[in-house]
Amino acid sequence: MEKVGIIGVAQTRYRRYNPASHAELAYEVTSKALEDAGLTIDDIDNTITVCNDFWDGRTISSMTITEATGSHKSPTTNVEGDGTYGALMGLMRLLSGLHEITLVVAQSKISEGIPSVITNAMFDPIYERMLGLDAINSAALQMRSYMAKYGVTEEQCAKVSVKNHKNARANPYAHLPLDITVKDVLKSRVLADPIKLLDTSPVSDGACAIIMARGRTAKRKHAKPVWIKGVGHCADAYHLGDRDLAEVDALASAAKRAYEMAGIRNPLKQIHVAEVYDAFSYMELMWMEGLGFCDRGKAGAMVDSGLTEMNGSLPVNPSGGVLSAHAVQVAGLARIAEAVLQLRGEAGDRQVDGASTALAHGIEGACGQGHCVFILGK
């Protein structure tokens, strides 16, 4: 693959009830990403927005932020999915050879809607939607399925929540930095057993932007471009009952593609930091397995060993992850932005020393139906 570099990143601070409008959030990260890249809006020759009409409460929502992203009167396209898929489309634009510098902008204000009502609408209106399924209780079905098949415990899932909220304390963008214990998680209010409040991610508003450029342009424009070494994506079946919810085959397939492109044979050794889409505590464990960091069913033991802690050999979600800030459409793109900061050595108090290869991961659909994996390097 021709070289493509990420030369600008920006995030808002994530919070509930951000009084800014959608356009104001989009403008904040667009202008900051341009500043980070040392560019002006005139340098950008195409834009990808990441908007979802249900979350935004209006149809063709992407067309309402063209001015805020500086993309009116220029080639702009929307991706209705996780932000990692926006980055994927941005990469494709550059690989087409038709563009030199792509801006990718994701913004979400989850506090403006009612998340359960919106996530209920992802289920088949002819079949399961009437059951009151939403992101939380469908995830509970998956967590139970995973625990039943592999003997993973609620305590092991709780450890992920403790770790990520602790990591968030070193991330100035995080919504929910917390000093909590496993006991706090286990004793938090049961929402849909086995999922408790502290197993879930917060209702966050926020935005993220990245700027990508073709090889030579990236080198010319930025002192520390971060290179896209590999990418892979894959989706599983739609109906929950068609899938073995304890398994991560779609993610394994996405990871395999990304690893092959990046020349990664031993992910646990060759990847130094991972930012994964932990919308619920148990998800981080399952995604570890799909990414090949351990065998199926063994991620609980891996977390017990401390390997994924900040001082472990593979820190996972140094940013605090999605558990600490979940502006839905934005969350995967934020994983990429965080990975870029790690590789530049600009991650502040959450920096993983010496990281030269990083993984960023996004999901979409119920219970991680689709996955997108990026491998980034210096």
Added chain:
Amino acid sequence: MSVRSEELGNTGTLAYPSRIRLPYTWHAGKVGSRFYQEIKDNCKLWGIKCPKCKQVFVPPRETCPRCYCEMGEWVELSGTGTLLTYTVTRYAVPDIQPQKPPFALGIIKLDGADTGLVHLLGEIDLNHISVGLRVKAVFRDAREGNYLDIKYFKPLKARTTED
């Protein structure tokens, strides 16, 4: 039309609460329609079988997600099955929920089918549900041709005091 504005703390900015009203009619298609017709008229659950991989899918759909071919062979199911996973929803979202919480949901592998069916669990002790539980479908008396014509799945054997 009146618009209520809410001031957000001391930010001096306003927010406008409203509601999106969006009537919509979904067509169930040939396969979904037949599935519901059988439930409505005969209280029978039918799956659909792939001619290639021989897997039986329920709820039925037109194409096999594994072989990518059309499925046409209907298979009558007994309405009994095994619980693969479950949860008890304990938070209230009246706009979407079919009943007041707490209520139980599960994925049931029906006997004779190869996929799971997501549905409500009823006539069940919410504190004593377990994976592997044998359950059977209970149908609503007044059926309308939709997913809730199956009232819920209940345990095949009632729990005894010794359990």
